[in-house]
Amino acid sequence: MPTKPANPAKRSTKMSAGQRAEESLRVLISHSRIRARVRQMAQEIRRDFPDEPMHLVGVLKGSILFLADLARELGGEVSFDFISVSSYGKGMDSTGEVKMIKDLDVSIEGRSVLVVEDILDTGLTLKYLLRLFEERKPKHLRVAVLLDKVERRIADVRADYTGFVIPNEFVVGYGLDYDERYRNLPDVCVVRLGPGGKTKVEA
Numbered sequence: 539m540p541t542k543p544a545n546p547a548k549r550s551t552k553m554s555a556g557q558r559a560e561e562s563l564r565v566l567i568s569h570s571r572i573r574a575r576v577r578q579m580a581q582e583i584r585r586d587f588p589d590e591p592m593h594l595v596g597v598l599k600g601s602i603l604f605l606a607d608l609a610r611e612l613g614g615e616v617s618f619d620f621i622s623v624s625s626y627g628k629g630m631d632s633t634g635e636v637k638m639i640k641d642l643d644v645s646i647e648g649r650s651v652l653v654v655e656d657i658l659d660t661g662l663t664l665k666y667l668l669r670l671f672e673e674r675k676p677k678h679l680r681v682a683v684l685l686d687k688v689e690r691r692i693a694d695v696r697a698d699y700t701g702f703v704i705p706n707e708f709v710v711g712y713g714l715d716y717d718e719r720y721r722n723l724p725d726v727c728v729v730r731l732g733p734g735g736k737t738k739v740e741a
């Protein structure tokens with residue numbers, strides 16, 4: 539039988555797996571809130587595409603937990619593919635440049651494509667992806683993002699389905715990383731430096 543999750547406020551005082559001594563985490567969105575919202579998002583998507591086979595395109599690597607949960611909630615006919623692009627240098631600053639690292643395995647022509655992203659930040663990655671995918675003539679092209687940092691937007695893009703609008707704080711967990719750590723946290727957390735230290739924010 540699963541154990542009851544700890545109180546998030548208490549949990550944030552403990553060291554999490556992969557956590558360095560100088561870093562602390564504050565839960566921003568608990569796993570139970572994420573689970574409930576992902577279920578609602580799946581219902582919204584299925585209301586729009588009730589009988590359509592949905593081809594989910596996950597943007598590696600941050601989207602994988604969201605994609606896995608969303609796919610299970612969607613039901614019906616669902617297929618997956620993954621693309622990898624890079625828009626960030628090491629650490630926390632965006633270079634603004636988007637590079638293809640791994641393309642899709644199969645054609646999206648004629649398919650109902652749902653791009654699945656963990657976070658929409660400047661929007662430069664999504665703009666690049668939408669331009670690329672539109673040229674490939676999908677039947678439908680929609681976007682689902684779990685987190686939207688609206689105030690960071692540079693590119694004129696928006697998601698069709700959004701989980702949570704969040705402030706401009708550096709978040710990790712539920713797929714999101716800080717130098718490849720914390721992706722396995724069930725909650726979305728804000729990283730803080732030191733006991734009374736500054737919250738890490740984007741440049």
Ligand code: PRP
Nearest residue numbers: 598599600625626658659660661662663
């Ligand atoms: C993150 C996220 C998006 C992108 C959003 O990926 O998954 O793909 O940044 O940022 P933007 O809106 O400013 O373009 P990241 O490059 O951190 O890779 P990861 O998913 O492998 O962690």
